[in-house]
Amino acid sequence: MELENLMKKVYQSLGFDPEACVVRSNLDKFEAKFNVPSFAGQIFYLDINNKIATGFSMGVAPNFRNKGIGSQLIKALEEFCKKAGMDYFIINHNTNTRRCWERKFGYKLMTEEERDEFYIKHMYNFNENTVYKRLI
Numbered sequence: 001m002e003l004e005n006l007m008k009k010v011y012q013s014l015g016f017d018p019e020a021c022v023v024r025s026n027l028d029k030f031e032a033k034f035n036v037p038s039f040a041g042q043i044f045y046l047d048i049n050n051k052i053a054t055g056f057s058m059g060v061a062p063n064f065r066n067k068g069i070g071s072q073l074i075k076a077l078e079e080f081c082k083k084a085g086m087d088y089f090i091i092n093h094n095t096n097t098r099r100c101w102e103r104k105f106g107y108k109l110m111t112e113e114e115r116d117e118f119y120i121k122h123m124y125n126f127n128e129n130t131v132y133k134r135l136i
Contacts, residue, residue, distance in 0.1 A: 003046070003084055007032050010076045014069075030084075044077060050122045051087040053077070053135075058091060074105055082135050090124075090132040098129045107131035 008018035022033045030046035060070040101107040110130040
């Protein structure tokens, strides 16, 4: 419940109705889906046991781009991840978006060796456009 309230505060800090953030959680997983027109299919997961946060389909809808909304979201999610005790924030994206994550937010492209290591250690399967940031 603490993480749910924290995520709703993040959502509210971005200027959105916190009830539009759908949150599901149990003892070892946390999922948030952002239901507002400016975000295109945002899904965010925390794997609490492995201390890994992952984002899928994270993007700003075309008519809301270049207004700083995406940057605000990423900064807020990174802070949320730190408070939740996550070690990594990992994003699976396409090539064009990946470059933005690297250049603008300091994420690093995950090498094939790192992807293999994450798979062996955590059973996560990432593609060649996966970027990550160590949060601790």
